Amino acid sequence: MLRDQFPILNTTVYGHPLVYLDNAATTQKPQVVIDAINHYYTTLNSNIHRGVHHLAAEATELHEETRRKVQELIHARHNHEIVFTRGTTEAINLVASSFGRQFIKEGDEVIVSGMEHHSNIVPWQLAGARLRPIPFNDEGVLDLEAFAALFNERTRLVAVAHVSNSLGTINPVEQLTKIAHSHNVPILIDGAQGIAHLTVDVQKIGCDFYCFSGHKMYAPMGIGVMYGREEILDVLPPYQGGGEMIKDVTFERTTYNELPFRFEAGTPSVGDTLGLAAAIDFMSAAGIEKIASHEEELLNYATQRLSEIDQLRIFGTAPHKAGVISFLIGNAHPYDVGTLLDKLGIAVRTGHHCAQPVMDRYGIPGTVRVSFALYNTLQEVDTLVNALHRIAPMLQ
Ligand SMILES: Cc1ncc(COP(=O)(O)O)c(C=O)c1O
Structure with a gap:
């Protein structure tokens, strides 16, 4: 059982x-996730990507294999569209900071729903956006007509939960995406409460970003994902600066690494990534x-x-x-x-x-x-x- x-x-x-x-x-x-973390620290612990030795090579391979598993789980087109973060909160902050720097000027608007978690509200405020909430009725259903009426020339992004953590509503993310795109506005889906309970197909949804946390889908805390469509990630500036996200550094000028590493500064939480891989396998086996x-x-x-x-x-x-x-x-x-x-x-x-x-x-x-x-x-x-x-x- x-x-x-x-x-x-x-x-x-x-x-x-x-x-x-x-x-x-x-x-x-589940035990398989606990074992995967234990196995990493018992037999494989090493810093990835930059080592030539056996442990580093093996840990790197497993870390990157997890990226492919996430790609498959959410049906992304490319595995370089999968960026590892600490969780949903960091994933949304990444987009708010990076997309925000590029596209949001003081007073520009971001449409959110009235049922968002604070982590899909506050990052946009920090980015300087004015929030326009989509109202919902007493049952907890979003008003799509009101949504369509919120767009104007200052709308820069829509950011909506797949599933509300407080009401349980499953929002019609495909429909919301179609409406957003008909106004040429990109959309971010907060998948924190969606990923463990629904089949997620980011290509079918058509969304530009999809963010989630491992710990809400049987994986460890400290690992999450920011999916971004290649075309949009390509035009975004890096989030944090540091090791791994660069190509060349001099005191005069730095050039940045390719996707997804451009958005992954510093040492990742490799043991947790391997725990995420075990959780994905566990969920796939359960169906x-x-x-x-x-x-x-x-x-x-x-x-x-x-x-x-x-x-x-x-x-x-x-x-x-x-x-x-x-x-x-x-x-x-x-x-x-x-x-x-x-x-x-x-x-x-x-x-x-x-x-x-x-x-x-x-x-x-x-x-x-x-x-x-x-x-x-x-x-x-x-x-x-x-x-x-x-x-x-x-x-x-
Ligand atoms: C809908 C929703 N968004 C975002 C978050 C934040 O997730 P985390 O704390 O794992 O970053 C949560 C957590 O409860 C959530 O339910």
């Missing part, structure tokens, strides 16, 4: 078996479609069972949703709900989920969020619902 491959899931918390429902924050790691349909079953079952609970309100009821449920019970503070669930071994997230504008939209301070991964079970949903029935009276 896939679940058996995650050693941490055997943990007990306050004497209860761990029920881990905080997967949108980070997923747990992304099977993962998605299992999570959909969990979502439907949990939605139905949670609605049995008195005064429970779900935020985010879009027809196309990933395995994320945000809710409140009566006037209970989400933090209190989360703390009581924790005492029963159930890990959920509480608060604004780094999406304060979403909370403002509903006029609430935060929510309790449960989010699923491939190893969660229907029994765990029952455990959650039973626990909520038990704690609900304590919250009144």
Whole structure:
């Protein structure tokens, strides 16, 4: 069983078996990923690309093999369109800094959605852009007509989440891309919550950038990806300066390396890259479609069972949703709900989920969020619902 491959899931918390429902924050790691990192540091540790010795050559080959695996995973045209970063946040900051320096002048506009994570808001503000948010309805569905009306001569980029981390909405990224391109505006997709739950085909979507974190798809923390279409990466200046991103350096002038190395200054996190490769193999073996349909079953079952609970309100009821449920019970503070669930071994997230504008939209301070991964079970949903029935009276 896939679940058996995650050693941490055997943990007990306050004497209860761990029920881990905080997967949108980070997923747990299967043994193959832990082994891959261990194997690297036990047998291969060396700095890559610039060494002639055996260890460096082997580590370089595996590091670059991971790039090819990512290319295949997201169906990119070229493997040099895959840039390694520390995660989604760094990937978006890379684009905001580099694209921003080239194309965004003070007062230019970037269209985001109203349901973005702060890491797809703040980098654009730092780049000097004025943000134009796409509104969404009470269910958590973006208003595409309003989106089309936001474009003007100062619009430089659209930056939208594939899946909302707070509402679970799966946004129509192909349609959004078509609309953006019909205005000759490039589009960045924040795939942090998409990559582990959906088949991602960047060519089919047609997007210009797609960013994600390894740690939300069973890989280690500290590794992520910025995919950029070759034609657009070619015209962007480097992000950070340092080793590996250069061709020639003198005190007068520096010339830069080719793609993707131009955007990868300094020593990369090779052990984590190899962990990412193991996670991709693990997900491919499990089958992304099977993962998605299992999570959909969990979502439907949990939605139905949670609605049995008195005064429970779900935020985010879009027809196309990933395995994320945000809710409140009566006037209970989400933090209190989360703390009581924790005492029963159930890990959920509480608060604004780094999406304060979403909370403002509903006029609430935060929510309790449960989010699923491939190893969660229907029994765990029952455990959650039973626990909520038990704690609900304590919250009144
Ligand atoms: C939609 C979304 N974007 C971006 C991020 C930031 O990811 P990271 O912290 O891994 O860089 C997250 C993390 O929760 C997210 O859910």
